[in-house]
Amino acid sequence: MGSLRSLFKGGLLMLVSMFALTAMSSSAEPVPEQKTEVSSEYKVELQRNPDYACTQCHKDAKDGMHGAHSKAINPNNQLPVTCTNCHGKITPEHRNGVADAMRFNEDMFPVDKQNQVCMTCHQPEKLRTALWAHDVHILKTSCASCHQLHPTKDPVQGLDQKGQIKLCVDCHSKQQQQYHKEKETP
Amino acid sequence: MSCSRRHFIAGMGAVIFMTGPVNRTLAQTMSINGIRYGMVYDETRCIGCTACMDACREVNKVPEGVSRLNIIRSGPTGEFPEAKYQFYRHSCQHCDNPPCVDVCPTGASYKDAATGIVDVNPDRCVGCQYCIAACPYRVRFIHPVRKTADKCNFCRDTNLAQGKLPACVESCPTKALTFGNLDDPNSEIVKLIENRTTYRAKVHLGTEPKMYRIPSKHGEIKG
Numbered sequence: 001m002g003s004l005r006s007l008f009k010g011g012l013l014m015l016v017s018m019f020a021l022t023a024m025s026s027s028a029e030p031v032p033e034q035k036t037e038v039s040s041e042y043k044v045e046l047q048r049n050p051d052y053a054c055t056q057c058h059k060d061a062k063d064g065m066h067g068a069h070s071k072a073i074n075p076n077n078q079l080p081v082t083c084t085n086c087h088g089k090i091t092p093e094h095r096n097g098v099a100d101a102m103r104f105n106e107d108m109f110p111v112d113k114q115n116q117v118c119m120t121c122h123q124p125e126k127l128r129t130a131l132w133a134h135d136v137h138i139l140k141t142s143c144a145s146c147h148q149l150h151p152t153k154d155p156v157q158g159l160d161q162k163g164q165i166k167l168c169v170d171c172h173s174k175q176q177q178q179y180h181k182e183k184e185t186p
Numbered sequence: 187m188s189c190s191r192r193h194f195i196a197g198m199g200a201v202i203f204m205t206g207p208v209n210r211t212l213a214q215t216m217s218i219n220g221i222r223y224g225m226v227y228d229e230t231r232c233i234g235c236t237a238c239m240d241a242c243r244e245v246n247k248v249p250e251g252v253s254r255l256n257i258i259r260s261g262p263t264g265e266f267p268e269a270k271y272q273f274y275r276h277s278c279q280h281c282d283n284p285p286c287v288d289v290c291p292t293g294a295s296y297k298d299a300a301t302g303i304v305d306v307n308p309d310r311c312v313g314c315q316y317c318i319a320a321c322p323y324r325v326r327f328i329h330p331v332r333k334t335a336d337k338c339n340f341c342r343d344t345n346l347a348q349g350k351l352p353a354c355v356e357s358c359p360t361k362a363l364t365f366g367n368l369d370d371p372n373s374e375i376v377k378l379i380e381n382r383t384t385y386r387a388k389v390h391l392g393t394e395p396k397m398y399r400i401p402s403k404h405g406e407i408k409g
Contacts, residue, residue: 124266133234135262135269161240168235172359 050082066152075121086117086149105144114142133168222302223340224280224368224396225355226378230403231362232273234259238354238363245344245353252327254278254338255354263405270404278325278338279387279395280304286317286326295335302368302396303342308334322391340365368396 049055055062061083072081091100099108102117115138127134143149146156146167159167234257242248242255256276262269284304287295294310295317297303306317311334318326318335329336341352350356355363366375375398378384384398 128262128266128269132259132262132271135266136271138267165235165237165240168233169237169357169359172233172235176360 046079050084054083054087061150064150066150067154069149072121088117104149105142111142112139114144115139118143131164220300220302220369221367222282222369222396223365224302224375224398225340225352226364226375226382226384226398226400227275228362228364228382228400229273230400231360232257232275233360233362234271234273235359237357237359241353241357242338242341245341248336249330252330252336254325254336261405272402272405275397275399276323276325277397278304279323279393279397280338280340282394282396283392285320285322285391285393289316289320291316298342301340301342301346303340304337305339305342306335306337308332308336311335322388322393323395 058064065081069081073079074081074085086104087101089100091098094100102109102114104114104117119138124134124138127138148154148156156167236257239253239255239257243253246254248254254277258274258276259271260274261271263272264270280303282297282302284295284297287297287304290296291314292310292312294307294312296305296307298305308329313328313333313335315328315335318324318328326335326337328334340346341350345351345353345356351365352363355365364375364378366373368376368379370376378400379398382400384400386395386398389395
């Protein structure tokens with residue numbers, strides 16, 4: 001009996017001391033608990049990589065997205081930009097080379113279709129501020145014919161005045177040559 | 187001989203009277219029979235890339251901060267994505283009746299008789315800036331190194347002297363500039379002026395500029 005009572009006493013003491021310890025520890029850090037309560041809106045976290053299905057086949061593109069677009073947040077849904085945001089959804093015939101996923105700077109899709117994709121995020125006012133020439137090319141040339149969308153640094157953005165002029169001159173001279181060629185051989 | 191003083195004076199008077207007008211007609215025939223260089227700037231072809239400005243600066247060694255040639259962009263007119271821009275070439279008009287030459291007190295500013303090009307002789311220029319004030323097109327400036335008046339001279343001492351076209355004409359990717367002899371009826375420039383709608387800036391001032399412009403389809407003509 002005596003031993004049983006002492007065991008009970010000891011157990012009680014341990015319980016009390018544990019309670020006191022937990023109480024102490026909880027009183028030691030009350031601030032972060034309050035903080036989490038303030039921003040406790042329910043947030044959906046992506047459980048899987050949205051690009052997984054694409055990169056299973058397009059293995060070279062697995063780490064293909066660098067630079068501005070890799071960290072970009074899609075302003076339309078406030079989520080990171082994925083492959084399908086720009087390239088669109090594929091059809092079951094995708095492997096047979098049908099024109100489903102958007103290809104940039106290829107003749108498979110017309111210029112306006114290509115540029116519409118970019119324009120869902122990039123606003124005309126900001127494009128105009130960056131360079132006036134955006135205004136006069138948007139219906140005629142694909143964005144990707146000057147810009148590179150995947151690499152770390154878009155080579156066009158670091159261009160100085162001379163480089164910018166060269167870009168205009170090279171493209172427009174080629175256009176003129178082509179025009180004259182077509183004129184000569186009807 | 188009856189060569190009296192009276193006859194001599196009368197004879198000399200006649201000689202002076204005759205030689206005066208003869209000299210003037212001679213000078214005029216020189217400018218008419220020589221080359222009369224002019225330029226056509228096609229605003230409808232210009233894309234505003236400013237390659238001409240760059241080429242001019244390089245060929246003529248024009249320092250930063252000043253320029254012989256500017257392409258002024260105005261606009262946009264219309265709404266995105268149909269916004270349009272207009273371009274205007276701001277450079278010497280090579281007037282046949284140049285006010286800058288008239289006001290120059292040292293004769294540094296002159297119209298070259300062989301080509302009709304208005305040019306500046308930097309050795310004669312004292313930098314008084316009368317020409318800068320007189321030019322209605324505001325194209326003259328003081329060269330920051332030479333401290334003399336400077337402006338476009340159709341590359342007379344650089345490209346033209348080497349038998350090439352002016353730097354701006356050579357560098358234009360869309361062939362918006364045509365340079366040639368306005369007195370040659372078979373030249374490309376004369377045919378262009380005959381066939382296209384052209385205007386010249388501030389003709390009402392009587393300066394008779396040799397810079398012709400094919401007006402842009404958008405916005406107003408700024409002549």
